[in-house]
Amino acid sequence: MPYARPTLSALQEKVASDIASSLKGSDALLRFSSLGITGRVQAGLSNLHYGYLDWIAKQAVPFTCTDEFLEGWAAFKKVFRQPPTSAAGFVTFTGNPSVPIPAGSGAARGDGVAFVTTADAIVGADGNAVVAVSAVADPAGLTGAFGNTPVGASITLSKAISGVRSTGAVSGEIKGGTDIEDSDSLRSRMLAAYQKPPQGGGPSDYEGWAKSAPGVTRAWCAPNGFGIGTVVLYVMFDQLRAATGGFPQGTNGVAGTEKRGIPATGDQLGVANYVYNDQAAVGVVYVAAPTPYPVNLTITGLDDTRMALATSAVASTLLAQGKPGGTIPFGVLWSAIASVVGGSAFTVTPTADVVCGAGQLPVVGVISKGS
Numbered sequence: 001m002p003y004a005r006p007t008l009s010a011l012q013e014k015v016a017s018d019i020a021s022s023l024k025g026s027d028a029l030l031r032f033s034s035l036g037i038t039g040r041v042q043a044g045l046s047n048l049h050y051g052y053l054d055w056i057a058k059q060a061v062p063f064t065c066t067d068e069f070l071e072g073w074a075a076f077k078k079v080f081r082q083p084p085t086s087a088a089g090f091v092t093f094t095g096n097p098s099v100p101i102p103a104g105s106g107a108a109r110g111d112g113v114a115f116v117t118t119a120d121a122i123v124g125a126d127g128n129a130v131v132a133v134s135a136v137a138d139p140a141g142l143t144g145a146f147g148n149t150p151v152g153a154s155i156t157l158s159k160a161i162s163g164v165r166s167t168g169a170v171s172g173e174i175k176g177g178t179d180i181e182d183s184d185s186l187r188s189r190m191l192a193a194y195q196k197p198p199q200g201g202g203p204s205d206y207e208g209w210a211k212s213a214p215g216v217t218r219a220w221c222a223p224n225g226f227g228i229g230t231v232v233l234y235v236m237f238d239q240l241r242a243a244t245g246g247f248p249q250g251t252n253g254v255a256g257t258e259k260r261g262i263p264a265t266g267d268q269l270g271v272a273n274y275v276y277n278d279q280a281a282v283g284v285v286y287v288a289a290p291t292p293y294p295v296n297l298t299i300t301g302l303d304d305t306r307m308a309l310a311t312s313a314v315a316s317t318l319l320a321q322g323k324p325g326g327t328i329p330f331g332v333l334w335s336a337i338a339s340v341v342g343g344s345a346f347t348v349t350p351t352a353d354v355v356c357g358a359g360q361l362p363v364v365g366v367i368s369k370g371s
Contacts, residue, residue, distance in 0.1 A: 011043040077193035087135040087147030087177030091155045095123040095164035106158030149174035178215045201280035213274040215240040231283045234324045252288035294365030301346035309340040311367045322362040328354040
């Protein structure tokens with residue numbers, strides 16, 4: 001049974017009782033008693049000791065460890081925290097032909113996020129210069145998703161260059177920035193590694209390798225998904241590609257050095273290259289983006305506030321339990337809604353299970369309010 005840690009009050013009462021029983025005629029409970037003050041100090045120190053032992057116990061097992069101990073336990077299974085990555089893309093500036101824009105020039109977005117040019121550029125005959133840029137690390141020294149910037153956003157040079165207009169526009173999406181992996185995600189991958197030891201190229205191995213790739217948050221393995229001798233890895237980038245619902249941007253295919261298929265591009269190529277050195281030698285591994293399968297529901301009997309809660313519950317359920325080609329029973333969705341609407345009577349239609357075809361991943365579609 002779990003150990004019941006004594007509270008500070010209980011420790012104070014215990015020490016006072018021990019003093020009274022050990023020293024006849026004393027009363028450690030008196031407000032200004034010297035023995036009482038000494039006893040409370042001892043109880044406070046004892047409480048700190050209990051807290052330290054409690055902390056040690058948490059770090060002693062993978063399930064509850066934190067911070068550097070979490071990374072240490074994960075390293076035993078060759079699972080490492082995914083580092084942050086810097087966003088990169090292209091900005092077009094206008095100016096006089098032949099004017100150079102040197103590498104290392106500073107620039108900034110309207111909200112103050114800093115960028116730096118990573119290659120020399122020259123304004124062309126058409127008056128445009130396409131400049132490669134990369135996001136600058138924050139004051140803590142970390143890069144991350146804050147640098148991702150859509151096409152059309154304004155970027156201004158930090159230092160004026162004669163013959164070049166200071167404000168340009170993003171012409172090639174500044175993307176690829178990811179935050180450092182949080183502890184919950186690292187713990188999830190670590191526990192999966194402990195629970196599912198290597199299988200010599202089993203589905204769990206491929207899923208683990210894919211989840212270790214920068215930016216990947218979810219992955220599923222489909223053996224023989226594109227025919228006998230193939231392995232299909234469906235991946236999602238829920239943070240990096242939040243603007244597109246988490247779906248990777250690129251084309252499906254194999255690693256760049258794989259000679260037995262068409263190479264992938266974009267996000268899929270990055271994952272395929274990452275997995276290539278670990279994958280089994282005999283199978284051809286394809287990395288693919290799932291196909292969105294919208295789940296449309298009509299919920300009757302809820303006000304606007306509870307409708308918002310219900311929609312959020314449906315989204316959370318699809319995120320947690322959805323997988324390409326999988327099935328989510330209707331009862332699971334109904335229970336998720338019921339758990340957040342506070343006992344309100346409601347109906348949901350249609351009442352059918354969510355059944356996805358091969359490669360289809362359920363996502364929130366239109367959640368409408370019935371009359």
